[in-house]
Amino acid sequence: MTSPLIDAAGVALTLGRGSARVDILKGIDLSVSPGETVALLGPSGSGKSSLMAILSGLERADAGRVAIDGLDFTNLDEDGLAAARRGRIGIILQAFHLLPTMTALENVAIPLELAGVADAFDRAGAELAAVGLGHRPSHYPQQLSGGEQQRVAIARATAPRPALIFADEPTGNLDAATGASIMDLLFDRQCETGATLFIITHDAALASRCGRIVEMRDGVIHSDQRAG
């Protein structure tokens, strides 16, 4: 049996204090194997984004344990988590979050540069071509459409060949047709790279394309179903 890529146990997160205290996550146990595609469903405020933030090392849990690809995140400080993400985790966000002062090519190259990859720009160029934007490497984010920006974000996430890709509502800011093409691209890239894909979405149709659907409600996992 292969060891899980995501191994979370008893993950809890609380924000605020006193009367403003909110328990966001209430003891989450989750295990995801390499190569799986997982959709995380749930209403607003159910804790989806917080769980993703903890699993990707963007936020630290108040309780519980998280290990990604065998590396225990629990005791890592912020810089340790940043180093742990490099080459291991790719993240795609609803609002794209490209760096506005950098070109499409430079945006894709950053994670490679941070990881000290020598041919960062060559690989970024290839990655950009793979998402269909090989002809627009010098464009700045504000010169690109929403769909194109999300393509750049996908290229940026997949460029270091991470074992795990998180996508938080990747089509939330896009129209239906563009959203569909972006999802096609994302699944294609996942197939080609063999990465584990972890998607947060409200979209049941999109979730159905995943091999596994986890549903959250009120800070706990309500259901966990595998397709077929």
Add this chain to the structure above:
Amino acid sequence: MRIAWALALRDLRGGLRGLRLLVACLFLGVTALAAVGSLSSSITAELNTRGREILGGDVELRVAQRQASAGERAAFDRLGTVSESLRMRAMTSRTDGGASLLAELKSVDARWPLYGRLTLAPGARSDRPRGFDATIAPALADALSLRIGDHFRVGQAELRVIGLITDEPDRVGEGFTFGPTILVSPQALAATGLVQPGSLFTARYRVRLADAADTTKLADELDRRFRTGGWEISDRTNAARGLRRFIDRLGEFLTLVGLSALIVAGIGVANGVGSWLDQRRPSIATLKILGASSGTVFRTYLIQVGLIAAGTIIAGLAAGAATPALVAMVAADALPLPLRLSLYPQPLLTSAAYGVLASLLFSLIPLARARTVSPATIFRMRVEPFRRPSWPTLVVMAMAGLAVAALAIGTASQPLLSAGVLAGAVLLLLVLAGSGALVRRIARALPRPRRPLLRLAIANLHRPGSQTIGLVVALGLGLTMFVILAVLQTSLATQIERTVPATAPNFFALDIPTTDIERFRAAVHAESRAAKIAVVPSLRGTVVAVRGVRVTDMKPVPEGAWILNGDRGITYAAHLPQGSEIVAGRWWPADYAGPPLVSIEEQGARALGLKPGDTLTISVLGVEMETRIASIRRVNWETMGFNFGIVFAPGTLEGAPHSYMATISLPDAPESRVSRALVKAFPSVSLIRVKDIVGQLATIFDQMALAIRAAASVALASGVAVLIGAIAASRRARLYDAVLLKMLGATRGQILAAQAIEYALLAAVIAILAFAAGVAVGWYIVIHIFEFRWTPDWATILATLGVGIVATLGIGLLGSLALLNARPARALRQL
């Protein structure tokens, strides 16, 4: 580091938009410092370069009330070519008995000037005065309506004007003078009959050395050799010592004002970098998501701040270096001598160092905060709690702060004063910051008003991200400086205005021959029956040894030991002079006739640690006398009577040739009538109108105040920049408020009123703080440093404060006008 550089350069493509405040404030601060430094350097450089010309020779030997003896002159002649000139005050008048004026009469021999050239206006009949001819300053020609060829009277001589002086090469080196110059030959001076035993004149012997010797060493040797004769020696490297000292001190003081301005600018730097990094939070979080360490993030933004700061500092240095040229263009007449325009690296390097240190000191906290931005910020905007900066950050900041202090104190000639001013500025900053925090706290604790506009205004003072503290500090410090200046200026002006008519005499009369005293009194009383005349003997003397230690061996001479500075006026008296009180020892009996005793002024005595019983050796007319201190006196200098630092007991100086001085108060006669009669009857007596001296002092003080105000304006301009930055930083929140209020039916007038209330509240707080702090600091300076009376003009001070507040906050309100035009629907989509 390479990746940080790459990221920094890419991020800079976004432009300077967010860092305009950093640029504006740092530019102002560095420009002010570089301008002050370059200005004083260009004056000092002129003094250094033209040292020989200003001094009139390689070495100058001067003595009061006598000329060199044959032996002394022979010794001077052995050094090289010697030129003799005598200078004294003298009354001059038209030959028809019309207008009269106090002038500076200067006789020059055929060798004068040894260096430089006497320049006369076109139309002169000769290139230099010979026989009974004179060249005069244009001011004298104007005052007496004299033209070339006209005759005028000085003492017993009638002289002819043969030219108007446009440049007297050694004028600056001869120090402060009362009137315009008259240049004559030694023959003409002798004919005036003004040079008598005991009359007050200075003889100068300038030497052009045969070989280019080490003039400083030679001057030291000459000082040792001739000091006993009351000689004072200068060399070309320290010409115009008084002016040099004045420029140095004023330069240092203005640098301290500039440094205080840089501290205000620093707040702008901190706010500017802080709000710029706030805009960058999504980028910072994104970089962290992509694996950038907090160190990489810190370095990326440090490099950007560093590059922009470096560019700004260079621009500030360029503007500062160009200032002397600008001043020379617009205000050349107000300067004591032309500026030597050049690039002076030393003040520029110092200003650059201040700029770098201030940038580091004030941008480290926001940069350290950026380091801790959580990548989870991407998911939810939350206000990060304020975290204490890490120890390494605090250590670097402390080192930068200490380096600023060390630079300011280390480069000052009065380190204690610089340290005091810096400590005061830091204390003031802390008080203002504390007050700002208190304002926030009070605003938060106040019961919520029922009126929504007032509620909004108060909430703006304490809402998260409000810049109340920064604004109170920045505007408060700038305005406090203006209040301090207003306090000092009005205290001094009021004091002069109030004191002069009440206690000051109308005239000082100098050089009254001993034999003419009674005739002089009678002449005054003939014009004014109620005239009050106070007469004192007047001589010049030089302290040559203190408790047996030669002054030439005292290096350095203690600060404040002014009684050692060259020859001083001395007198003798049987009774304690009016306006003096004994603070130690005892005044001598009126009929005292023992060994020489003296009474010393308190501050001069304190500087040298003198007490009754100590000995002072004083040289009078070339004769050294060992005297014993009988008493220490506190002198009330404000009475504007004759106050002497050194007063001899009777029985010592009566036999020495000397003249008298008198103060004349005229309660019942016009000054002009008395002055005309006295000038006619006593051509050798110099009459100085007190109003003229007060006028000259007021002009000097006004010029200094202008320079200080210009430097303080930089602090206020930085404060305004901070205000504009604060408005820009809170624009989003304010736009949101404005749009929502509009959506709910508020008019533009109502929204503007809410802003006005907020600024009025802030203005009131800042005004009260600036007033309290400015008056407190001003009081301390007036009472404890200047030792003047506390007579500020409250109306002027309040008006200064009012104008400052209205101007700065008016700018604030103007900045808010743009928000009123926002269209709600569009703005809501964008927010």
